[in-house]
Amino acid sequence: xxxxxxxxxxxxxxxxxxxxxxxxxxxxxxxxxxxxxxxxxxxxxxxxxxxxxxxxxxxxxxxxxxxxxxxxxxxxxxxxxxxxxxxxxxxxxxxxxxxxxxxxxxxxxxxxxxxxxxxxxxxxxxxxxxxxxxxxxxxxxxxxxxxxxxxxxxxxxxxxxxxxxxxxxxxxxxxxxxxxxxxxxxxxxxxxxxxxxxxxxxxxxxxxxxxxxxxxxxxxxxxxxxxxxxxxxxxxxxxxxxxxxxxxxxxxxxxxxxxxxxxx
Amino acid sequence: xxxxxxxxxxxxxxxxxxxxxxxxxxxxxxxxxxxxxxxxxxxxxxxxxxxxxxxxxxxxxxxxxxxxxxxxxxxxxxxxxxxxxxxxxxxxxxxxxxxxxxxxxxxxxxxxxxxxxxxxxxxxxxxxxxxxxxxxxxxxxxxxxxxxxxxxxxxxxxxxxxxxxxxxxxxxxxxxxxxxxxxxxxxxxxxxxxxxxxxxxxxxxxxxxxxxxxxxxxxxxxxxxxxxxxxxxxxxxxxxxxxxxxxxxxxxxxxxxxxxxxxxxxxxxxxxxxxxxxxxxxxxxxxxxx
Numbered sequence: 001x002x003x004x005x006x007x008x009x010x011x012x013x014x015x016x017x018x019x020x021x022x023x024x025x026x027x028x029x030x031x032x033x034x035x036x037x038x039x040x041x042x043x044x045x046x047x048x049x050x051x052x053x054x055x056x057x058x059x060x061x062x063x064x065x066x067x068x069x070x071x072x073x074x075x076x077x078x079x080x081x082x083x084x085x086x087x088x089x090x091x092x093x094x095x096x097x098x099x100x101x102x103x104x105x106x107x108x109x110x111x112x113x114x115x116x117x118x119x120x121x122x123x124x125x126x127x128x129x130x131x132x133x134x135x136x137x138x139x140x141x142x143x144x145x146x147x148x149x150x151x152x153x154x155x156x157x158x159x160x161x162x163x164x165x166x167x168x169x170x171x172x173x174x175x176x177x178x179x180x181x182x183x184x185x186x187x188x189x190x191x192x193x194x195x196x197x198x199x200x201x202x203x204x205x206x207x208x209x210x211x212x213x214x215x216x217x218x219x220x221x222x223x224x225x226x227x228x229x230x231x232x233x234x235x236x237x238x239x240x241x242x243x244x245x246x247x248x249x250x251x252x253x254x255x256x257x258x259x260x261x262x263x264x
Numbered sequence: 265x266x267x268x269x270x271x272x273x274x275x276x277x278x279x280x281x282x283x284x285x286x287x288x289x290x291x292x293x294x295x296x297x298x299x300x301x302x303x304x305x306x307x308x309x310x311x312x313x314x315x316x317x318x319x320x321x322x323x324x325x326x327x328x329x330x331x332x333x334x335x336x337x338x339x340x341x342x343x344x345x346x347x348x349x350x351x352x353x354x355x356x357x358x359x360x361x362x363x364x365x366x367x368x369x370x371x372x373x374x375x376x377x378x379x380x381x382x383x384x385x386x387x388x389x390x391x392x393x394x395x396x397x398x399x400x401x402x403x404x405x406x407x408x409x410x411x412x413x414x415x416x417x418x419x420x421x422x423x424x425x426x427x428x429x430x431x432x433x434x435x436x437x438x439x440x441x442x443x444x445x446x447x448x449x450x451x452x453x454x455x456x457x458x459x460x461x462x463x464x465x466x467x468x469x470x471x472x473x474x475x476x477x478x479x480x481x482x483x484x485x486x487x488x489x490x491x492x493x494x495x496x497x498x499x500x501x502x503x504x505x506x507x508x509x510x511x512x513x514x515x516x517x518x519x520x521x522x523x524x525x526x527x528x529x530x531x532x533x534x535x536x537x538x539x540x541x542x543x544x545x546x547x548x549x550x551x552x553x554x
Contacts, residue, residue, distance in 0.1 A: 061451055081457035091452040095470045095547045105456040108466075136547040156456065 004073045005034035006192060007058070007160065013066035014053050026217035027053045033211065033220065035194070040186055042195040042203035043211045044250065050218025051196045055162050058194060059085045071159065081105055084153025088165040090145040092137040098148050099124070099133035105156040123155040126185065143174035160192040167202070179205055183231060200250065204242045205232050212249050222249050326517040335521035348509055349518055357525065359502040360491050364533070367426025368487045375431045375483065376476055379438025384468050389439070396435060404429040404486070405493055412498045422494035429490045430483035437482070441475025442468045474548065477541040484537055488530045
């Protein structure tokens with residue numbers, strides 16, 4: 001066995017030019033981070049801290065301006081089906097039915113039709129969407145759309161699941177239900193998950209590790225291991241201990257940010 | 265909002281969105297049908313009254329009945345060597361239909377293909393944009409002398425005019441549709457394993473379909489305008505030819521019959537393309553058509 005980490009960010013920088021303000025924005029500054037296979041990592045931080053940029057670099061949608069992002073020791077070069085992305089806006093193809101959306105990935109990869117059917121059936125059962133297969137995305141509720149979005153990446157059996165604030169647009173009850181589902185799916189599949197959120201509770205509920213980031217420029221602030229047994233009880237004392245710690249970290253961050261903004 | 269107004273089939277706008285309208289109470293099916301035929305009936309009655317009462321001379325405005333009789337003869341009358349106005353209706357309708365179909369088919373295929381490419385590839389856009397915008401600014405009728413000069417009094421002149429004219433709304437709408445493909449859908453396709461060269465077919469084309477159908481509808485309307493112009497000036501036979509001949513024979517009854525024919529065909533073809541759009545774009549609508 002090599003000691004090579006499953007995923008690693010090596011001194012990653014990301015700058016981009018803000019055309020309107022006419023200045024260079026440092027979205028990510030010198031981030032180094034390793035993730036083990038099967039780990040559930042959540043990333044929290046104020047908006048503009050670059051957490052989605054980190055996810056986009058893992059997905060291959062964006063390239064680092066400096067440093068390297070590696071998956072199993074290989075440089076990430078563009079998007080691929082080995083890294084499934086779940087977007088906040090679902091991003092299902094509106095012209096395909098739920099079933100066709102799930103079948104899309106295997107079909108694009110040239111999986112034989114009978115196997116596509118089998119994989120799709122199994123995945124739809126896993127996310128509990130059996131019976132809605134012939135509906136189009138706009139005919140589904142937000143919760144069902146996000147399940148479908150999860151199904152269409154799970155069906156590809158990706159090495160890692162990248163989830164970009166997947167439940168931010170859902171109502172509280174649906175969100176809680178989907179959080180439980182994701183926790184269950186993770187226990188079943190033991191996929192590596194990189195999960196971006198701005199909810200501390202969500203981060204503590206789901207993760208093995210919570211990465212907290214600061215904004216302007218985006219840097220790592222804390223890397224907290226959550227060693228609570230699953231399923232987790234958000235009302236328990238240890239849960240709230242973690243939650244308080246992280247919330248304090250973030251509040252400091254937001255206050256500092258506000259002061260910086262006020263002094264400009 | 266009442267139940268029945270919601271259960272009515274909702275009209276689909278060009279962009280494919282559903283509109284909900286204010287409605288007064290809950291009109292019955294028959295009530296709505298009555299409202300729909302009220303205006304055409306009123307026009308016919310007023311027209312009959314004006315001519316029957318002698319408010320205008322029958323030479324300057326024929327009565328509805330005169331028009332109907334002329335139309336009847338045009339459709340069912342015996343075919344004679346010099347009487348173009350007898351028994352030629354079906355043949356003329358077919359000629360116009362064929363020209364519209366041929367020109368519109370050429371415009372659709374080329375317009376959709378080029379439009380999607382323009383919307384997706386910046387280089388193609390840079391290459392074509394100026395030319396298309398210049399040509400688009402020329403009123404289509406200005407091309408009639410050119411077409412006749414190049415093609416002569418020949419079928420191809422009419423088809424050229426129709427294809428050329430309806431090409432522009434199709435290409436412009438297809439380009440706009442392709443350009444507005446949501447970036448997130450491109451990313452979704454990429455991360456599901458679609459290689460860049462297949463994005464056009466898998467994502468850009470379906471995303472552009474609503475705009476493409478808008479262009480097709482506008483283009484088809486224009487095709488009918490241009491077939492009439494072409495048949496008046498550039499080719500023999502067809503409804504436009506009938507219109508112009510009727511004018512030269514001072515047959516206002518036949519002019520009106522020809523106008524009604526063109527209107528009916530234009531309406532029917534528009535309904536046809538709406539129906540097609542409704543089927544193809546059913547993923548946009550509330551029901552799945554079960």
